[in-house]
Amino acid sequence: MLTQTLEDYLEAIAILEKEKGKARIKDIGNYLKVKNPSVVSAINSLTENGYVQHKKYSYVTLTKKGRDVAEEIHKKHKTITKFLKDFLKIDEATAKEDACKIEHIISHKTYKKIASAVEENI
Amino acid sequence: MLTQTLEDYLEAIAILEKEKGKARIKDIGNYLKVKNPSVVSAINSLTENGYVQHKKYSYVTLTKKGRDVAEEIHKKHKTITKFLKDFLKIDEATAKEDACKIEHIISHKTYKKIASAVEENI
DNA sequence: TAAAAAAGTTAGATGTGTCTAACTTTTAAA
């Protein structure tokens, strides 16, 4: 099972691939506010478990498995952000920050209710 | 600054003091689902920082400082639980579980909005 | 194209929180 931290790395990689075409160690570190060695250590772990591919001294790419997880988390992220913005009138920046933490810890049940609320705009 | 984990210990101690009159190492461990040595280690840290008092081989008591923090967290816990139950129709058990995690990570801004929603019953 | 800068890696340390195993103290009971 992925840790919260590794989920964050996957999400960051997906975002960087989308935004910049490729995810480099440096960019991942900037995005997550950690130093290179932390990124390398996380990427090694993700590589071992088949979530990413990484050729030494080069960039990182998501595997199918990694992409699936990243997309799921990102979707959660967007849904929770929207919920916080629309229902609680939280500003964008704060909503994103909080969503980023909530997405990792929330139960499936609660997430589903939030998703319904957002979809149905209750 | 307290870690999430130590906040959980404070909250547990407050609840046990209320329910049982005193908080014993064993009970704290049962409550948090960890073994005695983990509790002892946490209590040592809380003692060093003035959140609790602990005489060897005896029970633990909150200091004023510890009680203030515990009460604040517990209040948060109750508010978030109520929000999840009332607004999202989450069942009691799930609501409590999620609240227990959310209470530690949520921003002040978002918490305030949740508290308003619960109070005003929007 | 050689030198300098940037990016990536490795080694090793630190902090936090958990555990098991072994031991000590306290409490309960025979």
Place this chain on the structure above:
DNA sequence: TTTAAAAGTTAGACACATCTAACTTTTTTA
């Protein structure tokens, strides 16, 4: 009141995530 059980403690190990410092590779640029 001695002994057995329960509770608490200590020592030491492990996993995770981070860091700095030193080193290697790649990229840029003069």
